[in-house]
Amino acid sequence: MEAFTAHTGRAVPLRRSNVDTDQIIPAHWLKKVTRDGFEDGLFEAWRKDENFVLNRPERKGASVLVAGPDFGTGSSREHAVWALQNYGFKTVISSRFADIFRGNSLKNGLLTVVLDQQVVDALWDLAEADPTAEITVDLEKRQVLAEGITADFELDENARWRLLNGLDDISLTLQNEADIAAYEAARPAHKPRTINA
Amino acid sequence: MGRTLAEKVWDDHVVRRAEGEPDLLYIDLHLLHEVTSPQAFDGLRQAGRPVRRLDLTIATEDHNTPTLDIDKPIADPVSRAQLETLRKNCAEFGVRLHPLGDIEQGVVHVVGPQLGLTQPGTTVVCGDSHTSTHGAFGALAFGIGTSQVEHVLATQTLPLARPKTMAITIDGELPDSVTAKDLILAIITRIGTGGGQGYILEYRGSAIEKLSMEARMTICNMSIEAGARAGMIAPDQTTFDYLQGRDHAPQGSDWDAAVAYWKTLRTDDDAVFDAEVVIEAAELAPFVTWGTNPGQGAPLSANVPDPASYEDASERNAAEKALEYMGLTAGQPLREINVDTVFVGSCTNGRIEDLRNAAAILDGRKVADGVRMLVVPGSVRVALQAVEEGLDKVFTAAGAEWRHAGCSMCLGMNPDQLAPGERSASTSNRNFEGRQGKGGRTHLVSPQVAAATAVLGHLASPADLSDVRTPAGV
Ligand code: SF4
Numbered sequence: 001m002e003a004f005t006a007h008t009g010r011a012v013p014l015r016r017s018n019v020d021t022d023q024i025i026p027a028h029w030l031k032k033v034t035r036d037g038f039e040d041g042l043f044e045a046w047r048k049d050e051n052f053v054l055n056r057p058e059r060k061g062a063s064v065l066v067a068g069p070d071f072g073t074g075s076s077r078e079h080a081v082w083a084l085q086n087y088g089f090k091t092v093i094s095s096r097f098a099d100i101f102r103g104n105s106l107k108n109g110l111l112t113v114v115l116d117q118q119v120v121d122a123l124w125d126l127a128e129a130d131p132t133a134e135i136t137v138d139l140e141k142r143q144v145l146a147e148g149i150t151a152d153f154e155l156d157e158n159a160r161w162r163l164l165n166g167l168d169d170i171s172l173t174l175q176n177e178a179d180i181a182a183y184e185a186a187r188p189a190h191k192p193r194t195i196n197a
Numbered sequence: 198m199g200r201t202l203a204e205k206v207w208d209d210h211v212v213r214r215a216e217g218e219p220d221l222l223y224i225d226l227h228l229l230h231e232v233t234s235p236q237a238f239d240g241l242r243q244a245g246r247p248v249r250r251l252d253l254t255i256a257t258e259d260h261n262t263p264t265l266d267i268d269k270p271i272a273d274p275v276s277r278a279q280l281e282t283l284r285k286n287c288a289e290f291g292v293r294l295h296p297l298g299d300i301e302q303g304v305v306h307v308v309g310p311q312l313g314l315t316q317p318g319t320t321v322v323c324g325d326s327h328t329s330t331h332g333a334f335g336a337l338a339f340g341i342g343t344s345q346v347e348h349v350l351a352t353q354t355l356p357l358a359r360p361k362t363m364a365i366t367i368d369g370e371l372p373d374s375v376t377a378k379d380l381i382l383a384i385i386t387r388i389g390t391g392g393g394q395g396y397i398l399e400y401r402g403s404a405i406e407k408l409s410m411e412a413r414m415t416i417c418n419m420s421i422e423a424g425a426r427a428g429m430i431a432p433d434q435t436t437f438d439y440l441q442g443r444d445h446a447p448q449g450s451d452w453d454a455a456v457a458y459w460k461t462l463r464t465d466d467d468a469v470f471d472a473e474v475v476i477e478a479a480e481l482a483p484f485v486t487w488g489t490n491p492g493q494g495a496p497l498s499a500n501v502p503d504p505a506s507y508e509d510a511s512e513r514n515a516a517e518k519a520l521e522y523m524g525l526t527a528g529q530p531l532r533e534i535n536v537d538t539v540f541v542g543s544c545t546n547g548r549i550e551d552l553r554n555a556a557a558i559l560d561g562r563k564v565a566d567g568v569r570m571l572v573v574p575g576s577v578r579v580a581l582q583a584v585e586e587g588l589d590k591v592f593t594a595a596g597a598e599w600r601h602a603g604c605s606m607c608l609g610m611n612p613d614q615l616a617p618g619e620r621s622a623s624t625s626n627r628n629f630e631g632r633q634g635k636g637g638r639t640h641l642v643s644p645q646v647a648a649a650t651a652v653l654g655h656l657a658s659p660a661d662l663s664d665v666r667t668p669a670g671v
Contacts, residue, residue: 016518017511018390018490022629027610031261031275033235033282045631055631068511072392073424073490074629076326077233078342096391099426100326101304101358104342156358159219168345173352176221179213180354183223190455191225192314194255194293 001109003166006138007090008066009063011127012053019067020074021101025083040085066123067094067137072101072112081108093135093144095120106159107169113137113144119151139164199465201362202431203397205513206462208338210320210352219356225319226336227349229256230305230611231283233324238286248290249353255314256287257295259304260610264573264600265486267297272361276305276611284579290350303602304578306330310414313443317432317459322349327544327626333413334440334544335432335462337397342419360426364409365394367404369478375659376544376554377412378624378643380404380476381419381618382484382494388474391490393425396472399464400430404478405424409440419626422491431463460621477545483658485531486628486641488519495531497646497658503527522630523638526617531656534640538569538621539597539651541631541644543607546624547575549582551644556588558659559595565654570597572615574607595653609634622650 029041046052065084071094072080081104084092092110095117105112115123126133126146136145139160144151155163160173162169173180200208213221213626219593227250234256241248248254261276271277279295287294295301301308306327306591309315315331321338322328331338345355365384385392397599398420405413414432420428437456440446447455465605486494493516495502504516504527516615520527525534541555542545552574564570572578580602589599607625615621624647628639640656649657 015513015514018245020625020627020629022492022608022632026631026635027260027608030232030610031273031279033239033279035236045635057446070394070424073390074344074421075625076324076325076328076340078236078324078344081342096394098391098424100340100342101420104344107344108344117377168354170240170246170348170351173221173348173354173356179221180223180352184353187223188454188458190451190458192316192319192445192447193252194226194314194445195252 001107001131001143001154001166001168004109004111004139004163006136006140007063008134008136009090010061010132010137011064011066011123012059012062013124013127014053014065014067015112015124017068018073020078021080022074024080025077026070028077029078035082037084038079039086042087061087061088063090063101064135064137065089065092066120066127067092069096069117073096073098074096076100078104078108081105081110085110091119106163109163109166111137111139115144115151115153119149122149126174200470201464201468201470202335202399202462203337203362204294204427206318206320207346207359207366209318219358221354222320222357224322224349224353224355225253226314226321226580227254228305228309228321229254229324229327229346230260230325230452231258231279232260233343234286234346235282236277236343236495237350238290240347240348246351248292248350251291253348253353256283257267257292257302257305258283258297260604262297262603262606263612264603264605267601272612277329290307300577303578304420304544304547304604305577307547307579309578311443313440313446316440316446316455317436318462322355326417326421327429329425330414330418330544332417332420332429333410335429335459336592337427337429340603359462361395362399363393363398363472363474363605364470365398365400365474365476366402367400367476367478368402369404371478371481372405374483374645374658375481376643376645377408377415377651379481379484382486382491382641383418383481384476385419385423385492386494387476388423390422390490391424393420393423396425398423398428400428402658405430406433407550409550411436414548415545417506419491421587422626428572432459434594445486452630455464483643484647485646485656487523487525488516489628491628493519494641497531497656499528499531501525501527532661533655534620535651535655536622536640537568538615538619539568539647540573540606540621540623540625542571542573542575543625544575545626546644547573547579549579551624552579552583552588553586555595555644555648556591556663558645559597559652560591561651562662564596564651570649570651571600571606572597573600576602606633608632622647622656
């Protein structure tokens with residue numbers, strides 16, 4: 001995973017709530033067996049409309065998505081995170097994310113930032129009034145900065161440490177091999193097995 | 198202080214707990230399917246890691262599989278490649294797989310319980326959000342992303358922060374025509390699609406205790422639609438009876454030990470939930486959705502709501518967008534909405550009891566002209582049971598299509614899809630834009646409402662049917 005310390009970029013204001021993962025990446029894209037090449041599927045249905053915010057020329061190259069509440073609801077598809085990253089987004093800001101989406105994003109180094117809806121409103125207003133306005137998301141300081149806006153955000157220390165260092169969860173867990181083996185040795189015999197060991 | 202059911206199961210699976218870190222949780226059962234696993238197996242391969250516990254891992258094919266002509270090669274090359282990738286990965290790593298054509302094949306959340314693998318007090322994960330289904334057994338079951346699938350394959354554990362707990366208590370008797378599906382749709386409309394966020398829900402109360410395992414699975418299945426991490430129901434005699442004798446249920450002294458443990462899996466009287474919701478069963482009625490998320494629902498007797506009636510600006514905006522997408526107008530009676538497709542199936546309502554309920558209504562009746570009805574059993578086992586009971590004949594005699602097991606029209610990944618602008622009454626769990634096919638419009642309903650809707654051609658409950666049954670034998 002790529003480390004995330006801070007990112008500055010222009011924003012895409014997505015004034016919609018409840019953007020579910022079927023909107024982020026429709027199911028027919030899920031047939032691919034790789035982690036890349038999902039950029040054209042991102043918000044595919046909405047992108048048919050030339051007025052959709054992502055299609056506007058002034059949003060080209062923007063890397064900060066500012067979304068409405070309950071972003072990423074629905075399916076567990078990690079493809080939603082890959083699609084956002086493949087397209088070029090580094091961070092997504094919303095007042096509320098669906099749990100699984102949030103977990104997936106942090107595991108892939110896409111920083112999801114939770115801010116109060118008032119701050120999201122202010123970021124929307126700013127990005128709409130001035131498409132060239134830049135937003136900085138600073139993970140070290142846990143702060144979002146933009147013209148006239150300074151907002152602190154929370155992220156638990158462990159997740160932050162993993163992101164800052166780009167650490168791979170699996171190797172970290174495997175350092176606890178002794179604990180896992182001890183737990184396994186004590187599991188009751190009545191627990192289900194899919195095949196006879 | 199006492200503990201809740203969720204806390205007990207959680208505590209029993211903590212491998213490692215350290216200050217400032219998420220708990221490392223042991224996973225008892227890992228279910229795989231073709232869509233969310235390929236990149237995880239790739240990760241293992243790149244790192245040179247094996248699957249740690251093949252005996253706690255099982256795979257099936259469901260999302261991409263066609264429900265017709267299953268003996269022929271799959272027409273869509275991309276779907277075919279994904280299924281072949283799963284087969285190749287399972288063979289290479291040694292994972293037990295039930296592919297298309299196998300007697301244990303079916304929707305992953307139907308297969309786990311019917312094999313007896315889903316048991317009380319276990320932790321169950323799958324790269325699929327509707328893993329919450331398995332919570333009906335008093336298991337802690339939740340959907341995970343592909344990175345976590347890889348993590349579980351490699352370590353059989355997951356680092357997780359413990360969610361909060363919410364009690365949803367439903368006391369009293371459900372009225373006659375009201376099913377588990379109506380109940381969960383009403384709950385989601387009440388608490389909203391984000392209402393369960395950060396929580397494990399525990400459904401409890403006398404109305405829940407009376408439900409069958411199938412009905413409990415329907416409820417837990419849709420916990421994720423309320424944003425919850427998982428949904429659970431305390432195991433009881435109904436649970437034990439369902440499990441006893443199944444392929445992977447414990448046997449002999451293991452069974453006794455298991456039941457003794459399972460009986461401890463109840464929320465203690467003095468346990469405290471972080472949030473509580475109380476619902477009176479007697480006040481519920483058949484429930485349908487009118488919008489594009491599962492929280493946009495209403496009793497069937499209601500009208501399409503007026504977006505202007507929402508105080509919250511983002512809800513108002515969402516309702517406006519939903520009505521536009523759904524092609525509905527505010528104030529229109531829900532009962533007057535015509536559909537062209539009816540889908541009975543999915544991991545929400547594709548089990549034997551669901552098929553029986555739909556068949557009981559269709560028996561001696563006909564699907565309305567111009568309506569296409571698909572009945573898709575959740576697994577091959579469900580299909581065989583239905584055939585044994587003659588349900589398939591009831592469906593085909595009524596003019597419905599009886600299909601092979603799979604996810605089918607629940608999501609637009611296989612050939613069963615809505616065309617743009619087509620409208621369905623569907624027993625599945627998501628009415629998102631385009632979920633059942635690009636431009637398709639979905640109303641979520643119970644199997645009973647689905648069957649009545651098929652007969653009348655508009656959203657309807659069985660009570661609306663009183664005079665259209667052809668007398669038996671005619
Ligand atoms: S039936 Fe639908 S919700 Fe269930 S696993 Fe299949 S696609 Fe997902």
